Amino acid sequence: MHLCKPGIRVATVRRRGHNPPSFLPGATAPRRPLPPEPPMTVVRTRIAPSPTGDPHVGTAYVALFNYCFAKQHGGQFLLRIEDTDQVRSTRESEEAILRSLRWLGLSWDEGPDVGGPHGPYRQSERSAIYRAHADELLEKGHAFRCFCDAHRLDTVRKAQIAANQTPGYDGQCRSIPAAESAARAAAGETHVVRMNVPREGVCEIDDLLRGRVEIEWIQVDMQVLLKSDGLPTYHLANVVDDHLMGITHVLRGEEWISSAPKHLLLYKYFGWEAPQLCHMPLLRNPDKSKLSKRKNPTSIVYYERMGFLPEALLNYLGMMAWSMPDEREKFNLEEMVANFDLTRVSLGGPVFDQAKLSWLNGRWIRESLTPAQFGERVAQWALNQDYLARITPLVQGRVERLSDLGAMTSFFFQGLIEVNAADLTVKGLDADGVRRALQWSSWRMEEVTPFTRDVLDRTLRETAELLGLKVKDYLRVLFVAFTGRPVATPLFETMELLGRDLCRARLRHAQVLLGLMTSKEEKKWKGELDAAVTAKAEAAAQAQAAAAATPAEG
């Protein structure tokens, strides 16, 4: 592959403002006006989502910037699936992520679904490549096998924290002679591969937005590259793939700055030229912390179910940390690409503001859609045969006139619903008891996979049991939370139809109404839930043992 990147220097954009300017390595940082791009090398960027959950708006945000950057330079944008976490990665999640990104109007030139010359684009299908590269590092002495078990690592870490030291691997296995290390591995002893990291000196990172960032090597841990399951960690896979796939610019979340030294070191170890790094500010919750689903809806699917237009959501994401040169707020993808300029990225972490998103969405609805198109969108959204056909069976036995349908099913066509706090009660529980019950429900609901009638049925019945409540009494409050009324269509079917995202949002809405848990309560309640689960499991085990013993004696 002819993927070396001779002198790629696409717009080494320095951020405007406070950074000392001219001492960048090689002093190549051009000042405005930016120089024309060296034409010989094509810009290639990528988004590399990990399929371990719901499609996250943060993923779309980073994807959008990578897309715009690549397209603006006439380059390519790739999608790669980072599914090296065998435990948490699922194919459903991967599919949902691709679907959501496409729904938003993003497309990629290469990816697991569209193919391309640098595939496979799913890391789980590239294990041999990583293994070979890990071996290469082992041979060159840039990495070593580590035979420490989780228990020892944990002990070391705790001791370090207790001693107010920076936690990190203590280097124990680094001194194992190569022959012994190889022999133990050959004998089948489980181990990981860790990278060697200098214990002195400073790593210099050139960030397209921040200029030079320095991190002392002593701050960098001897990162695991190959896990004991033989699969790579992000750090190895990401570097190997970015190189092999000819990625020239990596735009990613700010959270990665601190591991950039590891990546840069790996490029050096392999003798490769590193891509330009660019760390985007993180999307934030209203309290300024990193956007998280605990505090804010983060799933793209949620926004879809709430009735946001994909072009509006994408537009909104585009105005996070970035602005059009003429400050116009409504723009489409094409316009963003045409005007894109890294120089216009501001570094303060933008708060994802539901209110402003709604306003923007409203503008798109009334300014960019003809009445006919609007009708089509509405139909596409929920007033479609598929959705209707799943709802009508639930109400047929409950209506007397067709016109009863509207009032009876309104909550299927709403986003958040109006709930009367006075209806959020559970027989036998005081206010805090209800709050706790709802929180337990929230936790249990996250474990429901797939989000279907049967699994919901099983899980929620069990939750009632854990709470020591009659199923009927417990479910009533959920009816209220999800539908706004104590009596409605069958709960589990309704939840399935509403979907995980809307259910999560409505439950949370109800919780907010009663007062969200404090962090103290969170800790306490979580402990109580775990204890209840454990107790139930033990009781079940005992019962089983007893059942097994009885016939044997008799």
Added chain:
RNA sequence: GUCCCCAUCGUCUAGUCAGGCCCAGGACGCCGGCCUUUCAAGCCGGUAACGCGGGUUCAAAUCCCGCUGGGGACGCCA
């Protein structure tokens, strides 16, 4: 605890690199008014910010230093 990043209205931001045009502009939200059969929308007006302290300079939101504040990272997760 250690390291790193960041800092303009409550929020998104323009202005910061090339200091004066900025007693800081736009937008969301909120408040008030107009329009209107209602409500939205639209239009008009109002509210509200350069975190603090030192420098440099004739001049600092803009440059430098310190402080404070916020955020992130420190996993066989990504």
